[in-house]
Amino acid sequence: xxxxxxxxxxxxxxxxxxxxxxxxxxxxxxxxxxxxxxxxxxxxxxxxxxxxxxxxxxxxxxxxxxxxxxxxxxxxxxxxxxxxxxxxxxxxxxxxxxxxxxxxxxxxxxxxxxxxxxxxxxxxxxxxxxxxxxxxxxxxxxxxxxxxxxxxxxxxxxxxxxxxxxxxxxxxxxxxxxxxxxxxxxxxxxxxxxxxxxxxxxxxxxxxxxxxxxxxxxxxxxxxxxxxxxxxxxxxxxxxxxxxxxxxxxxxxxxxxxxxxxxxxxxxxxxxxxxxxxxxxxxxxxxxxxxxxxxxxxxxxxxxxxxxxxxxxxxxxxxxxxxxxxxxxxxxxxxxxxxxxxxxxxxxxxxxxxxxxxxxx
Ligand code: F6P
Numbered sequence: 001x002x003x004x005x006x007x008x009x010x011x012x013x014x015x016x017x018x019x020x021x022x023x024x025x026x027x028x029x030x031x032x033x034x035x036x037x038x039x040x041x042x043x044x045x046x047x048x049x050x051x052x053x054x055x056x057x058x059x060x061x062x063x064x065x066x067x068x069x070x071x072x073x074x075x076x077x078x079x080x081x082x083x084x085x086x087x088x089x090x091x092x093x094x095x096x097x098x099x100x101x102x103x104x105x106x107x108x109x110x111x112x113x114x115x116x117x118x119x120x121x122x123x124x125x126x127x128x129x130x131x132x133x134x135x136x137x138x139x140x141x142x143x144x145x146x147x148x149x150x151x152x153x154x155x156x157x158x159x160x161x162x163x164x165x166x167x168x169x170x171x172x173x174x175x176x177x178x179x180x181x182x183x184x185x186x187x188x189x190x191x192x193x194x195x196x197x198x199x200x201x202x203x204x205x206x207x208x209x210x211x212x213x214x215x216x217x218x219x220x221x222x223x224x225x226x227x228x229x230x231x232x233x234x235x236x237x238x239x240x241x242x243x244x245x246x247x248x249x250x251x252x253x254x255x256x257x258x259x260x261x262x263x264x265x266x267x268x269x270x271x272x273x274x275x276x277x278x279x280x281x282x283x284x285x286x287x288x289x290x291x292x293x294x295x296x297x298x299x300x301x302x303x304x305x306x307x308x309x310x311x312x313x314x315x316x317x318x319x320x321x322x323x324x325x326x327x328x329x330x331x332x333x334x335x336x337x338x339x340x341x342x343x344x345x346x347x348x349x350x351x352x353x354x355x356x357x358x359x360x361x
Pocket of ligand 1: 148150194
């Protein structure tokens, strides 16, 4: 009987609850213990952990947010913080961990895995754990699930929550279009996504936006002129409203952030048009998950349990002395593939660096 812990970390995303449900129920079905680690890594450090039963995860798939709480935990970024977390895990005999979160959260998990053996030895030497527990927990079995509205994991076609966030964005813009039309206004709609333009770009296509700014391709220096020429020409064809989508993290060629206010001012000074800004903010992370995010959460949760428990028979590595390799559940087409955690992290780091670097060149 093994202890499997689950936590959500970083920004919440719709569909996380479905993943937690599948993890709890599949772990219990296989006859193991399951633990809900509350408030992300903070709960792992402070021991805010509850053993789950079957009913804990009844009626949760339709709920947005994370039912077990999440956080961005600074202490877990330090080795001391991670050692505290390891101590809690040894005490509760939780040697199987499933982390649901974005790239930063998965990176934290990878660090914990790298230091795990050393932490075990130290805790034993300090008399904080018995030899039996130290032996039982000689390996941390880890699996990741990408939960983030940003859909910024290169290895996965879809992260849990991005479909719902797009749905929210489309709904919001559908709601703005008629008022924009009535007043013949331009709306600059600011959307989330951090360094990734997925939400901005795909929403722009779906709502027939006139213009989109997204971080991967910074606009030319003469964007105000290009944008205003375009708006001018579509207005001449009789269009009564315009939607411009502005992704988070968009910068100009000098690396300076382009904000909604600047876009508004450029349009208002060049064209005789009224402009309003709509910042969708955390509404994008709100509300019920779509069918797709529910199903994705459930599938990924189920797969993560299979992955993490696959060597549980002997409690260790397939080959003695060889470390298990942690995997992240990634959607490829219609299939969920288990991709090496270190690869997922490396790819994310490179992509973020490339975007930041390109935008400040
Ligand atoms: O990573 C998800 C995300 O919603 C980003 O799109 C956004 O930049 C960030 O989180 C906002 O974070 P917070 O909720 O901490 O303000």
